[in-house]
Amino acid sequence: MKRAGISQEFFGGMRAMAPLTIAVMPIGLVFGAVAAGKGLSSLEATLMSALVFAGGSQFVAMDIWTHPASSGALAFSALLVNIRHLLMSASIGTKMPAFSSPAKYAAMLLLADEIWAMAEVRAGETRLTPAWYAGLAVPFYCAWVLASLAGAAAGAFLGDPQAIGLDFAFPAVFTVLVMGFWKGRDTGAVLAASAAAAVLAYQLIPGVWYIAAGAAAGVAATLVTTRRQEACA
Amino acid sequence: MTLDPDTFLAIVAMAAATMLTRVAGIVVIRFVTIGSQQKRALEAIPPAVLMAVIAPTALVTGPAETLATVATALAAMRLPLLPAVAIGVFVVAVARALIGA
Known part of the structure; x- marks a missing residue:
């Protein structure tokens, strides 16, 4: 592809992503502020955003953060929260004939939910190019990392996030995301099973096992409802 | 640093x-090859995990948090992410101040 074509594709992706890039900034600020409230330095909060680059798992990490940090528990919860990326990369991976093999793997490292969604939209309309994908991913990544740094730096001055309800920002983000996954009564069964198992495990077992318990119960619920529907059919 | x-x-x-x-x-x-059963199981994981994460806050932390979770969920039916989150934060701050939790 000609040089002009490449930059045109990059800016096209960047323009398509602009609303999401702007929307992620306040969430990055909140993450940085919450991390500072948990005792992370600005460097540590920024490093987490730069290396992990998965907001959901970073907020969960802040929820279960201990001193000293427990790598095993944090890695396990990141694995559980981010396992959805497996489906996303499996799906978008089949729509990347324009990517070389190394470019495909590099692209996957930046596969945040929002970038995945925009890439799927593009692939449905026309050929998804590496330049377009870079236009989606690079500005969004920079906005997330810089907003985290700003939030962590300001967080020390903001004081206790609980006083102004900011600690509720991430449960609120998850609540909105859960509503987005709603696909009818089957989802209701998944959510009910997950909530019941999670609350029970939360009361009985210390640590983050309630996330694993809820995830397992939710998946079990969907398999049971499928089997029942197949039996009725 | x-x-x-x-x-x-x-x-x-x-x-x-x-x-x-x-x-x-x-x-x-x-x-x-991911069959229909495997696909359903994988599709159930994101809502199941997210629900598990919020369940203790939503259900057994206090009335302010439960109220704010319901408000956020209702707002999410009509509004995009950021306004819905802002409503949740606002409701929890007001409810905590009123209830004194």
Whole structure:
């Protein structure tokens, strides 16, 4: 592809992503502020955003953060929260004939939910190019990392996030995301099973096992409802 | 600007776990055919995990948090992410102030 074509594709992706890039900034600020409230330095909060680059798992990490940090528990919860990326990369991976093999793997490292969604939209309309994908991913990544740094730096001055309800920002983000996954009564069964198992495990077992318990119960619920529907059919 | 060794190790472990989930999909589709049952199980994971994460806050932390979770969920039916989150934060702050929790 000609040089002009490449930059045109990059800016096209960047323009398509602009609303999401702007929307992620306040969430990055909140993450940085919450991390500072948990005792992370600005460097540590920024490093987490730069290396992990998965907001959901970073907020969960802040929820279960201990001193000293427990790598095993944090890695396990990141694995559980981010396992959805497996489906996303499996799906978008089949729509990347324009990517070389190394470019495909590099692209996957930046596969945040929002970038995945925009890439799927593009692939449905026309050929998804590496330049377009870079236009989606690079500005969004920079906005997330810089907003985290700003939030962590300001967080020390903001004081206790609980006083102004900011600690509720991430449960609120998850609540909105859960509503987005709603696909009818089957989802209701998944959510009910997950909530019941999670609350029970939360009361009985210390640590983050309630996330694993809820995830397992939710998946079990969907398999049971499928089997029942197949039996009725 | 400090960097605690335990914190650094935890960040690297989280990054490795996340990268694994992101790369796994393109490795998996080369070797495994995902049937309808497997697909349903994988599709149930995101809502199941997110619900598990919020359940203790939503249900057994206090009335202010439960009220704010309901308000956020209702707002999410009509509004995009940020306004819905702002409503949740506002409701929890007001409810805590009124209830005194």
